[in-house]
Amino acid sequence: MVAADGRVLGTGRTGGFRPSVTGTGAAVDVLARAAAGAVEAAGLPFGAGPVAERVSACLAGADLPVEERQLRDAVAARGWGRATEVANDTFAVLRAGADEPRGVAVVCGAGINCAGMTPDGRTARFPALGPLSGDLGGGRWLADQAVWFAARAEDGRGEATALARALPAHFGLTTMAELIEAVHLGGIGAGRLHDLVPVLFAVAGAGDPVARSVVHRQAEEIVTLAGVVLDRLGLLGEETPVLLGGGVLAARHPLLHDAIVRMLAVRAPKAVPRVVTAPPVLGAALLGLDRAGARAGAHARLRDHYGYRTARG
Numbered sequence: 001m002v003a004a005d006g007r008v009l010g011t012g013r014t015g016g017f018r019p020s021v022t023g024t025g026a027a028v029d030v031l032a033r034a035a036a037g038a039v040e041a042a043g044l045p046f047g048a049g050p051v052a053e054r055v056s057a058c059l060a061g062a063d064l065p066v067e068e069r070q071l072r073d074a075v076a077a078r079g080w081g082r083a084t085e086v087a088n089d090t091f092a093v094l095r096a097g098a099d100e101p102r103g104v105a106v107v108c109g110a111g112i113n114c115a116g117m118t119p120d121g122r123t124a125r126f127p128a129l130g131p132l133s134g135d136l137g138g139g140r141w142l143a144d145q146a147v148w149f150a151a152r153a154e155d156g157r158g159e160a161t162a163l164a165r166a167l168p169a170h171f172g173l174t175t176m177a178e179l180i181e182a183v184h185l186g187g188i189g190a191g192r193l194h195d196l197v198p199v200l201f202a203v204a205g206a207g208d209p210v211a212r213s214v215v216h217r218q219a220e221e222i223v224t225l226a227g228v229v230l231d232r233l234g235l236l237g238e239e240t241p242v243l244l245g246g247g248v249l250a251a252r253h254p255l256l257h258d259a260i261v262r263m264l265a266v267r268a269p270k271a272v273p274r275v276v277t278a279p280p281v282l283g284a285a286l287l288g289l290d291r292a293g294a295r296a297g298a299h300a301r302l303r304d305h306y307g308y309r310t311a312r313g
Helices: 024-041 065-076 089-097 139-155 163-170 176-184 190-205 209-232 254-267 280-292 296-305
Strands: 052-059 081-088 103-108 112-117 123-125 240-245 271-275
Touching: 024 065, 052 065, 052 089, 052 280, 065 081, 081 089, 081 280, 089 103, 089 112, 089 240, 089 280, 103 209, 112 209, 123 209, 139 163, 139 176, 139 190, 139 209, 163 176, 163 190, 190 209, 190 254, 209 240, 209 254, 240 254, 254 271, 280 296
Parallel strands: 052 081, 103 240, 240 271
Antiparallel strands: 103 112, 112 123
């Protein structure tokens, strides 16, 4: 909960927000616990009517316009604020890393997404629904690629790679056959394959050609996403921040980061890449201040609270 001058009055935390799994209502119930924590920490009663002029929510699962509307209506129905705005969480990363509401953000975490915005309110983005909408990348994709190449290397269908030993070794196993069996039979949960992303980067960093090709392909896709959005918004000819966020990009793996910077300089010479490590909630709050017409000092005060200023800030 943030005052008009940028002071943070209270914060709250809750569990995961997964509307596509739990349904919109149940997901907003989870969100309500965080809202209640923030309001009560500010010394105000929760649930007795609006407690804020504006609710600014950047939410996972708000991937399609219809989903944004559904989530906005569901959040607005709770009556926390007199106005409610909902956007995809990628916009929070973008605003947290930019000096003004302008630029492009690529988020590469468990999945991958990209969005751009201009000060006049124009936006560009992708559905970000995985392979169904043509997406390529993110931690799960990187892990799946590593396993695919390692499995084929071991049984002779593919090129030799150190991944074939490094991946099973991460789980205390000897061969890919053992790893495949353990995942298939449930001994290793499929979700734990995400743990193999650092292994992939370590093997790639050691010079393995197969692992390096996977990292290079991810860099190409990140630059493609940014380039398309810059073009859609007419920003290719202007100096524009390209914000790189999410766990995979925030880790700044040299092989991946350097490839992105190099390729982006060719695709969009005036783009200014910048890694964003600020919490996304900062971006959501900054967007709220933007909409409320807050003075610049409010934005700086809010950034100071989180100990995060942009490269120019």
